[in-house]
Amino acid sequence: MSGSDSIRPYTESEIIMTAVRIVAPFVLTYGLFITFHGADSPGGGFQGGALIGVVVFMLAFAFGIAPTREWVGSGLMTALAAGGVIVFVSVGLGTLALGGKFLEYGLYEPFLGPDATKWGMEAIEIGGVAAIVSGVIMALFFLTAAGYASQGGEDV
């Protein structure tokens, strides 16, 4: 033990951890709410996706970045970003296949009824933009954090 007296182990603050535990579900719910109501109220896929990413930031700030990264898993981030792109592109290309322009929602009317434009936008907002934004924002954050660590000679 001698010599290690001065190296106090770094502990995360119990108070911050508990506060984040309480707040996180509300932020995530709010993020998803904004995402789902993007077409007709302030907000939308981008803001919602950002809030979903913020939930992960919160956990990372309170519990440490490495454990949070393990908890999230790189698979989820990749899946979100890639899945979002797939949704986006397939909705867009669907209109091309029906003989229109890219993202010309009106062509979905035979399948979705008169509100096709709204539904198309919802699909893009929810399945596309929100997923891409949240996935990318998390991935960027963890990449930046990894950069910090490797500068300090850490094993990432």
Next chain:
Amino acid sequence: MADHTHDPPPGGALLVPVGESVTLRQTVAYTMEIAAAEEISEVHFVSPVAWHDVGDVELAVRERTQSLLDRVSVWAEEDAPADAPTIHTAVIGAEEYLFSPDDYADILARYADERGIKRIIVDPEYSPGGNVPLLRPMEVALAVRGFDVIEAPASRPVRRSRLTRPGGIAQFGLLFGISFLFYQLLGGFVIVTGDSFDFFYELITGTITAGLVAGALYTVTLSNRIRLRTLGKQLLRLGLYVPYLVYEIIKSNILITTIILHPKLPIEPRMTRVRSAVWGGPALTTLGNSITLTPGTLTVRTEGQDLYVHSLFQSARDGVADGALERAVRFVFYGRRAAAIPTPRERGDYVELQGPNAESEPDAGAEADVESEPDAETEPVEEEPK
């Protein structure tokens, strides 16, 4: 117990405090490695158990501890070298009042002294007294008592609580309900007031959202450790606590207002440390935040049950030392029976780290260890991790 002599065993002996921890297995393995390398003749695995009666807290720990010790001795025998050291296990402290890491260190030291053991191997993740990381003070307390304390290399420079804890269907359901209600609240309850399209849209998206939120976070926000029935009782008592807290906040805000607007700014800020008699995240957070909200005091740091409180003036410090908030928080979390305990000052759990009283707190029992390293608390620490 009585068959041991006071002389040290010929080959030397190791003492290992044992408790539930994630690195327990590694610690046992490391201990047996040392024992093999140095031909130690005795290894003692000792589990301190607090046996005091505190409100709603689970008490049937003896069986659990015994089975843990059984597991440890099985592991130790697995790892034992050819000329195996004798392995002893013991549950100690069962009749005593164990609160702080110092108390744990005390009974461990007594056990070790009785058997002439000089070396103690500690599990870096072992945290006696609850799920908060309390290890460092216990290690230091043991080192101060003259033992050779070795930390098993399962150690990490960072002590973290677990991000997720096991949870079940009840936790999932509760969080699902909260999330769904919050979602409908944000939507202005059009699920009730709107047309059928609104109803289905809000119902479906709300269900998806609540499912995602609960699925992602039910092990983070809630856990098995939080029993739902207890949670209900605690929330009820919290409802009683909030008006009291608001009253306290307003009362002392008026005091602090006179001080801030006073032309001479009559403040004497000082750092103090209180070893609070609450444990676990929610209770500690409630206490810490209540202390922060009550003007004149600010929770600066938590280390296990130790709260480092910065206070602006003497009456605020007295408030912390007299522990009215602590008692109220104990009432909220552990019930009325647990509320009646001595104040931090009477327990000797209140220390001023600055100012004229810093070095001379006469009647604090566990203080020798605290005062032996006062500069470790205030010194800027800039070591890089190894």
Next chain:
Amino acid sequence: MNEIRLGAIFVLLAGGVFFTFVSAVGVIRLPDVYTRAHTASQTDTLGAGLVVAAVVLAYGVETEVIKALLLLVFIFITNPTAAHAVGRAAYEEGIEPWTKGDERR
């Protein structure tokens, strides 16, 4: 009844403005990080709490009142936590708390 409510709203607003004013004075006037964190968390929380309470009263019985109440709860959870986080950061950085007689920082 309505006059009472109106009066209560005015009192709450006045109190809220007053305590927010005190917190602003404190943040500017007090000598070091820790003491400033005190006012930032305490008087400011009370000030914000009183004003939001006025907002709650103004809403009366609409659904927004739940939102405003929730806002109140969040302020009372997050504000002290933020002050704690800042104080903790200062402490971990090794900033010595100001004591009487020191220079203002």
Next chain:
Amino acid sequence: MTLTTAFLTTAAVLVVLAIAVLYRAVKGPTMQDRVIAVNVLGTNTVVILALLAVALDSESFLDIALVYALLNFLMAVAISKFTVKRGDVI
């Protein structure tokens, strides 16, 4: 009517106080001082948003206030993490 005026006046006074607090955000001297100042600013912003929600009868301000209150402390928490130079903080 007078109620709306009262709420708007309160909001205006709070804006002035927020500007006063900016002095601390500019002067510092430490990072933590600035964070405290910005945190007070953030709380004021939340309160102003809530006031405007009533005064202008626009519910979405309340939504924004809600999420701003939730995110306001994220900054302080982040600072508390990233100004610590010691240990395996990441």
